[in-house]
Amino acid sequence: MGVLDLLKKLLPYVLPYKWLLIITLILTFVGALMAQVNAIVLDKTVDAINELLHRPFFAWGEAGKLLLIVSAVLLGKELLSALFTFGQRFFGEKIRINVSRDLSFKVIDRVLTFRMAFFSAEGNEPGKLQTRIDRGVMSLSNTVKNFFIDILPLFTSAILALVLMFAANVHVGLVALVIVPIYFVITSIQAKHLKGWRRNVFGTHQELNNGIMNIIESMNVIKSFNREPLESQKQADLQIRSTQQQMETRKISFLFEGLKTFMEQIGTVLIIILTAYLVLIDYPGMTIGKIMYHVMLFSNVSAPIRQLHRIYDDLNDALIYAEGFFGILEADGEVEKSGTYCPATVKGEFDLRNVEFTYSNGTHAIRDLSMKIQPGETTALVGLSGAGKSTIVNLLDKFYTPDSGSITLDGVPLEEWDTQVLRDNIGLVLQKNHIFSGTIEENIRYGKPSATHEEVVEAAKKAYIYDQIMERPDQFNSQALQMSGGQQQRIAIARMFLKNPPIIFLDEPTASLDAIATEQIKNSIDAIKQGRTVIVISHNIGQIIDSDRLYVLQTGHVEQSGTPTEVYRQGGLYKDIFDASARSMNVDKIADTIG
Numbered sequence: 336m337g338v339l340d341l342l343k344k345l346l347p348y349v350l351p352y353k354w355l356l357i358i359t360l361i362l363t364f365v366g367a368l369m370a371q372v373n374a375i376v377l378d379k380t381v382d383a384i385n386e387l388l389h390r391p392f393f394a395w396g397e398a399g400k401l402l403l404i405v406s407a408v409l410l411g412k413e414l415l416s417a418l419f420t421f422g423q424r425f426f427g428e429k430i431r432i433n434v435s436r437d438l439s440f441k442v443i444d445r446v447l448t449f450r451m452a453f454f455s456a457e458g459n460e461p462g463k464l465q466t467r468i469d470r471g472v473m474s475l476s477n478t479v480k481n482f483f484i485d486i487l488p489l490f491t492s493a494i495l496a497l498v499l500m501f502a503a504n505v506h507v508g509l510v511a512l513v514i515v516p517i518y519f520v521i522t523s524i525q526a527k528h529l530k531g532w533r534r535n536v537f538g539t540h541q542e543l544n545n546g547i548m549n550i551i552e553s554m555n556v557i558k559s560f561n562r563e564p565l566e567s568q569k570q571a572d573l574q575i576r577s578t579q580q581q582m583e584t585r586k587i588s589f590l591f592e593g594l595k596t597f598m599e600q601i602g603t604v605l606i607i608i609l610t611a612y613l614v615l616i617d618y619p620g621m622t623i624g625k626i627m628y629h630v631m632l633f634s635n636v637s638a639p640i641r642q643l644h645r646i647y648d649d650l651n652d653a654l655i656y657a658e659g660f661f662g663i664l665e666a667d668g669e670v671e672k673s674g675t676y677c678p679a680t681v682k683g684e685f686d687l688r689n690v691e692f693t694y695s696n697g698t699h700a701i702r703d704l705s706m707k708i709q710p711g712e713t714t715a716l717v718g719l720s721g722a723g724k725s726t727i728v729n730l731l732d733k734f735y736t737p738d739s740g741s742i743t744l745d746g747v748p749l750e751e752w753d754t755q756v757l758r759d760n761i762g763l764v765l766q767k768n769h770i771f772s773g774t775i776e777e778n779i780r781y782g783k784p785s786a787t788h789e790e791v792v793e794a795a796k797k798a799y800i801y802d803q804i805m806e807r808p809d810q811f812n813s814q815a816l817q818m819s820g821g822q823q824q825r826i827a828i829a830r831m832f833l834k835n836p837p838i839i840f841l842d843e844p845t846a847s848l849d850a851i852a853t854e855q856i857k858n859s860i861d862a863i864k865q866g867r868t869v870i871v872i873s874h875n876i877g878q879i880i881d882s883d884r885l886y887v888l889q890t891g892h893v894e895q896s897g898t899p900t901e902v903y904r905q906g907g908l909y910k911d912i913f914d915a916s917a918r919s920m921n922v923d924k925i926a927d928t929i930g
């Protein structure tokens with residue numbers, strides 16, 4: 336991405352603040368004008384003092400008047416300057432902070448519209464995504480400030496100082512003018528050298544962030560295996576790489592900074608020599624005061640240009656981060672597609688024909704799969720781990736779209752369905768449901784934000800979690816994350832009861848529950864099953880044999896189907912799973928024990 340592209344992309348974010356921008360620019364422009372005052376005052380003062388010195392009698396009165404005027408002008412200018420600087424900084428920051436807020440908001444809003452495949456794609460892990468967003472917002476809002484607020488006044492000040500130098504003397508002006516492009520050249524060579532390194536620093540930073548997130552998420556595994564040294568070593572390696580990269584960028588920066596300071600000094604020396612020479616040969620208009628005047632003006636030319644490298648660095652960062660950031664904003668292909676079909680009622684008849692599906696990492700999870708899910712029935716998906724059962728649920732919820740084949744709901748292809756309407760009609764209960772940080776009530780209400788407290792209580796009762804909630808000191812206002820795994824699961828099931836959808840997908844809903852809770856959930860699920868389309872994925876034979884229809888999956892393909900009894904009689908994988916499950920449960924002994 337080039338600088339122009341970047342500015343073009345940023346412009347829409349700046350335009351809403353154009354008046355603020357104009358005021359800031361006027362303030363900084365006036366500031367740039369005032370920056371020249373010192374040079375002019377000193378020029379006049381030195382000449383006036385020189386003239387006073389050459390009088391036969393020293394005029395104390397005039398000297399006092401001169402000093403009074405000089406002090407008043409300089410102090411007055413500083414006072415005004417302080418006011419303008421405050422205004423310029425304050426408004427400039429206001430623009431930067433507002434743009435930063437708008438960018439953050441836009442990107443989060445955008446990410447929320449993306450399909451699931453985006454989040455499981457390589458490079459979009461939470462830590463990496465977070466770094467891309469954070470860094471992007473920071474460097475882009477800095478660019479706005481640099482470009483729209485800093486650069487213009489900097490250049491105005493430099494150009495103004497140059498014009499004054501030329502007006503004073505063409506030769507001096509030329510010397511100053513020659514130094515400027517040399518400065519630019521050095522800065523651009525510096526930027527070129529730094530570019531690759533900065534990109535590396537960014538990449539390593541992403542990895543570091545992701546690494547820290549992974550450590551926190553896997554803390555119990557790390558601790559139980561005593562793998563703290565291993566994790567620490569991994570982080571240390573990354574940190575060492577990051578340090579080397581940062582040092583290399585610093586080294587390059589310092590080298591070039593030194594070179595530029597040296598160039599500036601050469602410029603100052605040349606200007607002193609040239610002006611002194613002109614004063615000595617009595618060049619018209621050249622007085623001692625001009626030496627000071629030229630040196631100060633030259634510093635006004637070079638000071639802003641010296642800042643150029645900071646802007647250059649920031650800009651280079653922005654160019655790197657902008658790619659990742661606008662990559663998110665412009666990833667139109669990642670936005671979930673929605674149809675417009677919004678029926679008044681949903682029956683829940685799914686028909687999958689010759690469906691093929693491959694995850695973005697290349698896993699061919701579903702192969703030539705055809706199945707029918709009858710409305711009002713409970714269909715069980717059975718198969719070993721990795722057979723593709725959860726993937727089918729993902730496809731039916733439109734989290735992913737098949738590579739080929741068709742999926743219809745109530746005879747209408749899924750892609751024609753309004754995605755929100757579709758999901759409003761589906762309740763999803765997973766093995767590990769997400770509980771948000773917040774109260775139990777907030778977590779249950781997520782299923783229906785407009786629900787009354789009574790409805791929340793009712794849902795909790797149906798999910799057999801009510802009594803346990805009431806035992807807690809803060810009852811429904813207790814923190815949901817403080818509940819046990821099994822209790823959290825029932826909070827999530829209560830959330831689904833509140834949503835009350837006609838279609839329910841249960842993906843191993845009782846896998847993390849104890850036997851009593853499993854039975855309670857089973858009872859409540861049995862109650863809610865009535866008149867709804869239910870797909871259940873479970874390793875629990877007790878839940879499978881209750882289904883009306885069963886599909887046995889192997890490597891993403893349907894191997895067997897029918898009622899549980901029919902499929903069992905066919906033999907094959909289901910019978911193997913069933914028998915193994917019965918044996919592992921020690922059914923004979925259980926029967927003996929029960930008597």
Ligand code: ADP
Nearest residue numbers: 455694696698700719720721722723724725726
């Ligand atoms: P099951 O639910 O039967 O255990 P899944 O549907 O979860 O099986 O997985 C089917 C295959 O797809 C497996 O090989 C699994 O590794 C792969 N898979 C599942 N989810 C993803 C994902 N988000 N990205 C890449 N591959 C995945």
